[in-house]
Amino acid sequence: MTRSDPVVAIAHDYLTQRGGAERVVLAMHRTFPAAKIYTTLYDPEGTYPEFREANIVTSALNRIPALRRDHRAALPFLAPASSALKVPADIVLASSSGWAHGFDTDGQMLVYCHSPARWLYLTDQYLGAGRQRGAKALALAALKPFLIRWDRRSAAMADKYVANSTIVQDRIRRVYGKTVDVVHPPHSVDIQGIREPIPGLEDFIVGGGHFLTVSRLLPYKNVDQAVEAFRGLDDKLLVIGAGPMAEKLRANMPDNVRLASHLSDAQMRWAYASAKAVIAPSYEDFGITPLEGGAWGKPTIALRAGGYLDTIVEGVTGQFIEEPTAALIRQAVESFRAEVWNADVIRKHTEQFSEERFRERLRQEVLGLVRA
Template identity: 35%
Template structure:
């Protein structure tokens, strides 16, 4: 069987890239097609055959930011040639699902999310651009054209997989396609749960505005509780201005260091809306409760009152109330039960689910 993998662009390493890496482990001989590739990921993909688009020249030679190459990405992904392949698996939240395959080729699209800046976050994305009005007009036209392409190309995959029920609903809303839920792989086997803690609350996240880390900072300021924040991002300076004396920013940390901070945390704060969210699962694998905004993927990975607590309103006040509630019932949480719950999102479970679907599709084809 001739098989290929496709990923939007391998320039950073997050949850979507972990999915592609796991797929590459499952299918070690499969080449990985991607629009752009950054050499800093060599330590993870060094033994893989990476096939890039012509946009790589501009990205690598002139260090042009990814967003400035946006107008040419749809055309670039369509120019990848998958002639002769029996099966192609795309891992995508923007362009990889729009590849063109032969009629007899099975295309499984693992969708992390319909492209947010084209659909539900379109107005927010445009408003956040610090650009003059005429420039925003151009951006709106570009995104309008990409939205048409995205909807049309959504009919190309043979089958859709979604990383959560939350994303499954959005796939149906925007693409009018059904999807099967396969939760993304989490390395729960690498995390040793721990009963005790060092007394601090933890945020482990990219420091971006939509992550709403400001809610966690303001809540811990008000309650005078210690909060450790791990991660980097464009919002760091603004967040540091909000922080009181009990807030500590640690910036980038190694994977091993992040796991140790998770194991020693009192609880994880997860104040934004996510399509799934791997960090809450990692925290639970470590035996730690999660205090999360009760929408999106958190509703699927956290059991309210058992492995964590939800706050229902997207406000600092609602999170503050939830933290106070957690403190009053903290001793009721069982670290063993929390850790056991996380195992349903393990890497092995992901591999089993993917292989079952691959075999089903091949059986249908034959």
């Protein structure tokens, strides 16, 4: 970019965890490396270390350590904090699943929408329908009417929306009444990078051949169902993730299941490279783990729903289960045959979701706003 180019800023809900949305923000920053990143909360220890190299501007909430450690506790304060966060730029590229589209700017805003807020429009799925949901669910119920008004007003002020998948495209149409394009997020797997064993799991993964689930540990991710599916099986399952359900999962894990959290990229490479297949039983707006596994030539057993419908070719790069239950996951694992899958074909399919393609689409979208 030259000095005559518009000033671009990046906005994101909160940088307190490691997940697909945060990977997307890193790809956005590699596309516009001079851009400042604006966010409500930033926990350098909780998210990817690459963010330390960026110029990050936070809201006033970031002064409270407890909220940096648990952004869900900030729910009553996030709407006003988002509205008060001023982003001085010509173009704001907002990576949003609930808050960044509400940041204040005099420039034009392009919203890359991971989903309209799940806690507002898919509340039971987000919290876990029929489960004990605690004080946070009560707080959400009280705040929901106000938050829906704030959310829809913020969405209406954006100059353009794009969706990360076809299901989110449809969700944006139903919630906001907007017809938008789809720009799939990229995987950012470097299969040439170094691999580093996960401490304490060298014997568990000796020789590889394990199944792998990579997920935030939230009710709608259905990781508990994947864990239960392996109870009594000879096959092994490695779960990589962090979240509110971690302690409960650890307390009920069978001997052939392990949980690891906060891994480095080198450790993630080791886990993927030696896996037999990925298991993805969650309701995902996009769901990047099949692509991360696919970069290594690994097939995926996935729920027939959400973003997986965009990324998995049934019988070629993976197979579907119809419901996220332990019984159906177990059935798929028991019938899994590694020789059915062509690793080269899977890798080739994954190339359609490269970071290079994603970055080029972002540049086109930004230039489109500049010329408008």
